[in-house]
Amino acid sequence: MSVTDATPAAPLGRPIRGPSAVGGDWRRLLHLTRLLAVTDFRLRFFGSVLGYLWQVMHPLLLFGVLYVVFTEVVPFGDDVRFYAVALLSGIVLFVFLSEATSQSVQSLIEREPIVRKIQFPRLAVPLSIVLTALFRLGLNLMVVFVFLLISGGSVRLSWLELPLLVALLIVLAAGLAALLSALFVHFRDVKPIWDVLLQVIFYASPIFYPITIVTSVRLREILMCNPFAAIIQQFRHAVIDPSHPSAAEAIGGGARLLIPLGLIALIAVVGFRYFDRKAPRIAEEL
């Protein structure tokens, strides 16, 4: 009872395709990403009485420790305007990147119950993790702005660069999240490797130190090729105080910014393409 010989496609209806990253349905991807992210976020809220507070607490505690160390023990920040706010902003951005990526690594495994039981655009799983992290970034950035204004910073037109910088950060994080989550299905040691790499990124980016402290121009330019470092640097320049060198200055010329930007694009393309290629088989390979 083969129907191979029947007239193709037309009277048979819509072809059933296997699972994919996007599933040809952007709206559903969007709905599910938001649903998963909001649920996740709310769950943490529900879990403890001080839910909201804990959301902000983690970066603040890290900030407290680093602030004491680098103002009292090793005086890094003396010659930098708004060192405290600069430090806090670095931490807040790093916490976003770290959460969005390291929690994505195992996300497909953790969502196994739905991955194996319903059809949906698979990309919603890592993207929802990025979105949850983004909610927290929003809360944390409010704290940064409050600090900035209290410390005497002023509202400036260059704040308008903020959405662009956050957008770049999201693209970077989402590309990494897609890549890592799909890789983890096959290679379980992606997790420890990525944990170490995050540490490297933490120290190689101007988070607790101002980039000006790196005296070797060559080294500074190399460090700024790291897209995350470039984003932080530009954030400080545009949002906190113009006395922080812009990313273009730090890397030694606006044209060179194409390197970190290119890297972001590359990571995103590689991440999504790899995820897309793996998506049809994720359910059976978990």
Add this chain to the structure above:
Amino acid sequence: MNEPDAPAIVVDDVSKRFRIPGERVTTIKERALHPLRSIPAHELTAVDHVSFSVAPGEFFALVGRNGSGKSTLLKCLAGIYAVDDGRMFANGRMSTFIELGVGFNMELPARENVIINATMLGLSPRQARERLETVLDFAELEEFADLRLKNYSSGMLVRLAFAVMIQVDADILLIDEVLAVGDAAFQQKCYDEFARLRHEGRTVVLVTHDMVAAERFCDRALLLEHGQTVMMGDPREVGLRYMELNFAREGGEDEAKREANRFGDGRGEILEAWFEDGDSQRAAALPAGGRCSFVARARFSEDVEDPILGFALQNADRQTVLAASTLALGPQLGSFRAGEEVTLRIAFDNIFRPDRYYATPAIAHAGTGFAWIDRRERFAEVVVTGASRTDAIVDLPYDVTLDRGIVDRARSEVAG
């Protein structure tokens, strides 16, 4: 999108293979150490060139034993697995229920879980919110809408999940043994709901191994075994075939154990025993309701006077449902010489309920005591196939009459 004459589902020569690595390489280190070693993997063909189509409004069952590929096929239809060969088409909005309450989170209240679950099943969040009240109403759980799921009883959970499923409003429902949960009353409610959906013109594809349900509710059934289509058509016939498959495979008790349950003085030997169907063909499975026979072959090794040959038939619960012997022919069978071979044939109506049955043939000396010549316990077995409507051990033929008298008006008026 919905073309009037198009089938709801078309499955055209679909195959699905799983790669099962013999030695799974899961770490980069292992990969790095043995970069050239090909991963030894064998392929498991879970669905093997299956084709069928389901008409709109049809209730279609996919049946088969565990591991036959029926659930895999459903997941392919649902778009959860990618197929390796073949094409599939659907006409209309499809929703999959492989598990009740996908995405339920115990920490959140019912209200939110309904929205999560409904969105997962394919509604937009707005549609999900619009139907929230209907769902809670159907589940009769309005007063518990703000209770966290972890405080729900399992019965309430199932009701809630089922209510969402019904309200999702898909044209094609793919259902995988969801109904295995819940009590009989709940299952009945499920099937009633499915019947209603079907009357509304929805198409249902149900994966099940409950042939009774398949026969009662489905229009057609497809029987899979090792991923291949064994049979497709009338659920009743498919059910018979399924029972045969199901029981024919599992072997009986092993030789040693059977020898241990053998008694006798060795003056004769039961060589072989089997069942035959109505056409005198040997059969491992017999359809309920037909004529059949038990046959045993025996040989005497010494001269024996007036032996009795017979057998007892026991069901899986070891209840003896039939005991028959040559005593029915009269007490004196005469003398048998050493070396003589006999064939005992006992025909009876198969009025037994579907089950597995064991035959214990025996030869004994005449007399009141049991002096066995040879008795081989549970020596032959047979499966009776079919669907039992009751839990009676036997399905005795009977006649029913119901006489209705004239209503005694005066009496009913007094009573009223």
